[in-house]
Amino acid sequence: MPSYTDSLERLGLRSPVIQAPMAGGSDTAALVAAVNEAGGLGFVGAAYLTAEQIAERARDIRGRTALPFGINLFAPTPAPGPAPMMAEALARVAGFHAELGLPAPKEPSYAGDGFDRQVAALLDSGAAFYSVTFGLPPADSVAAAKARGLRVLGTATTVAEAVALEQAGVDAVIAQGSEAGGHRGSFIGDPAANLVGTMALVPQVADAVGVPVIASGGIMDGRGIAAALALGAAAVQMGTAFLTCEEAGPPEAHKQAILSAREDQTRVTRAFSGRPARGIANRFMEVVEDRQAPEAVLPFPLQNTLTRPLRTAAAKDGRAEFLSLWAGQGLRLARRRPAGDLVAELLRGTEAVRRALAG
Ligand SMILES: Cc1cc2nc3c(=O)[nH]c(=O)nc-3n(C[C@H](O)[C@H](O)[C@H](O)COP(=O)(O)O)c2cc1C
Known part of the structure; x- marks a missing residue:
């Protein structure tokens, strides 16, 4: 070696x-x-x-x-395949849109x-x-x-x-x-x-x-x-x-979440983008990720496009419960400096x- x-x-x-x-x-x-x-x-x-x-x-x-x-x-x-549960995927984020005062979510397309x-x-x-x-x-x-x-x-x-x-x-x-x-x-x-x-x-x-x-x-x-x-x-x-x-440029709410989280609070989720990613568990992740109906989360990058308006609004409002709080399991060792x-x-x-x- x-x-x-x-x-x-x-x-x-x-x-x-x-x-x-x-x-x-x-x-x-x-x-x-x-x-x-x-x-x-x-x-x-x-x-x-x-x-x-x-x-x-x-x-x-x-x-x-x-x-x-x-x-x-x-x-x-590659272009994503068909999304048989598109209506369900939209319905899952619709409630969050209403909470943040956003118009109803639109069907995402692959560009x-x-x-x-x-x-x-x-x-x-x-x-x-x-x-x-x-x-x-x-x-x-x-x-x-x-x-x-x-x-x-x-x-x-x-x-x-x-x-x-x-x-x-x-x-x-x-x-x-x-x-x-x-x-x-x-x-x-x-x-x-x-x-x-x-x-x-x-x-x-x-x-x-x-x-x-x-x-x-x-x-x-x-x-x-x-x-x-x-x-x-x-x-x-x-x-x-x-x-x-x-x-570093993540929303302040994201930095705060990392600085106060424990090592057992991250999960791997497809809820934000349609591809597995590790982040601190929050309300959005828990509601959208459904192991009984995995197809209600759209394939990447459609789910990413679907959840973008919500994430952008949440970042502006400092609402960590709707943000993709990406973080690894070593997060307890993170410092602000x-x-x-x-x-x-x-x-x-x-x-x-x-x-x-x-x-
Ligand atoms: C907020 C965030 C965004 C990331 N985006 C990318 C990316 O765009 N491309 C990439 O190759 N890896 C990306 N990663 C993964 C990192 O390259 C790396 O594998 C990971 O951060 C290592 O784990 P750690 O966070 O425990 O240090 C991202 C990680 C985080 C935390």
Whole structure:
């Protein structure tokens, strides 16, 4: 096994700390720049951005830091199949619309994923890293990114997904354990079965692929980073720890929910987007998710489109009970602080644990 410092060099990383892409507005340009300037790697979750917005965000970041940053996309989304329980799906959110004074929900339609235009914008953005979740990066996008010198990363929740990503030509695999906050990257098999914890997933993936592994899920401090390195990872990708940083952009109600929640209060749910994602349990999740009638939650991205007006209004009103409160199981370790302080503490903490273990 190559040393983790060799793997870092191979990946062009200055340290093992990667701030996870967090589509939906949490990973502001200010957050990415602060992470970079403190010695980590900042990432933009651009899945919900248009090509023009990707270019604009990248300009904003380049104006704040000259250091490399990454951009993440959702792999191309096939058009969703029929939704036999559309009326029921609308009825489930209608009551919440009324509560927030919104007009009745409308039937969502699929407008295409805009992936090709997003990739074109990513390639022109000055980003040094291109990562995907929810699937394999298309071969032409991998070739185009590599031709421009970008490193390509893909997200796996099982060994089979990691091997498929390596065969697709990625430079590193992000092994996303079941503790992780936000959407699950699963794309082979039953996502409900792909809930393998980081501790179990990382060494199995590290044994199965030749490319470096980046551990993700439930890692919140130097102890977690040192543990991930011991399991065979070269770096870590952390979301929840960065969500409560001062520069991060989730609604204040979301930050508050993380800072006051317990480790047993998160659930994996399809209620907000139609794809499984981990967040703090709230009233919306409990009412909309119905294990007796799973088809009353529409397939991704239709459910995401259906619930967007509600989430936008809830964010404005500070109503945490209707927000997608994405968070990982390590949330009790989250603190409100500047991102630069967090990165410095992570790097110090990792070294302290490594020294202590070495005796
Ligand atoms: C608010 C939020 C949004 C996320 N959005 C994305 C995303 O757009 N793309 C992606 O690859 N991963 C996304 N993730 C997952 C992270 O990449 C990462 O796997 C996860 O945050 C790790 O678990 P942790 O939150 O316990 O650190 C998101 C996570 C959170 C918390």
